Amino acid sequence: MSAEPRFLDARAYHAAPGFLGHLLDELGEVERVDGELVLAPGPERRAYWTRNVWRAPFLLEFGSIGDAVRALKGLQRNWAPLPTRLHRRTALIAEKLPHVPTKPKAFPFELPMAPMGTFQLVDEHLLLGSAECSNPFPNGEFKFVEDREGPPSRAYRKIWEALVFAGRLPKAGERCLDAGSAPGGWTWALAGLGATVVSVDRAELDPRVAAMPGVEHRIGDALAMKPDDVGPMDWVCSDVICYPPRLLEWVERWLESGLGRNFVCTIKMQGADFDKATADRFAAIPGSRVLHLWHNKHELTWLLIR
Template structure:
């Protein structure tokens, strides 16, 4: 039986997913709406909101038959409809409900597999229980803090530390470059770092400065001397700049050999800079993801434990 890898493109970033498929030499066998199917087993892609591994077609004879067959394969199912929307929804309604309540920062991730399915044709389900996310279609929300963070950028770092670096932080030093008005610095301050260096040409909000254990440097990140910070546990960057400039900055800190972990937003102008994105990916053991809270930008990270 043919298995497929299914990629659900992020809304409005279909072009990015298509380019990524092309760069990786993956040929699209079928496509409906923003759902792309490639024959065989392939890795998760940056611009896929969710990746479905080992997807199979499952003929069904009725709505009830569809419900029965999906239930036999697993409990949790996220539906993305590409056709026969009403019929697909009727099947979904009979499947166990999935709570979509917002989660707190660093909440343990759901442990049960989260399936992905669609009604490809009237009597043909396409489905898998092996997906890239524990959340339906990779979508979830946080219980937001509407009081402290001065911008919504903090949600990206919340998502990163919840999904990709959930291990406890016990002391150490964080460096936040491009930190103004202070959302990321605030997140780092709420983690158990002993000290947070915060660097921007613009000032931090006073209420963030007042949290203490923060050393703010009002200067350009590109002129920083890595040695002036000593050992850094987490280098974090949300600077607005060309990806190439960020890459050079990251490389300079890597060469200094003082940084354990990196997490950086790679931001794009009108066009996605594939050349430099691929250069980031060439850094051994590093990864790039498009967080649910990223816009036209991606998150590159390198964890000391993966090196």
């Protein structure tokens, strides 16, 4: 039996782990929810709390596992399974599809260019899939070789992931501001790329990071510091814990000054709330993006790369 995909006028939104509630609040009317995958009718809607968006979802009725595999392979090479039910059958299909590399990569690396499709079984003979997805990693999982010795905190994973999505790295000789830097994971990552870093926190840096070449640490309130106090920066980074509107004010001051070029800032949600209004104001800054990274917890990442 030859299986043909039936494309849907909908998008499927795969929630960032643990944030299905926020995603459902953002989306409004939806059609169905399978595990953390939400199918919502119509064109793509702005949704921050996703790990992946299925941009061209289709239903595929199939007879045998071989039929499903042939139909998926006929659409494109790479498919990642999202097993929410019928785990064994999902695995049998996945095993017969071309191998998708899942080995963690060593930073720095580029975003994969090859499209990554995803599928899940709705029942034994029906599959929901999408060849086009927003995230090039299988189910949005950003895997890389971790450094468990160098950085003093695991927060470095966020800046590494943000830089891979930015498609640009701080270079030797570029100046970075790292606001809310202690104990120094981000400063370690930036200085490790050869950039010079002005690191600002109310607390001290880990001494090993403070001693890295190109690192200058200033103790104080990073949000009270004016752009003129530190001068032009190729990268303005913040991981400060503060209310999102406070971060936005600070970012706006930097943008008005014209002294900052690229920005990587964590928008940290306070308590259980999601400050959607402020996230939308960040997203409205021309040329910028608001993402939930694999290594973000109850926070979003704002990127402006110029």
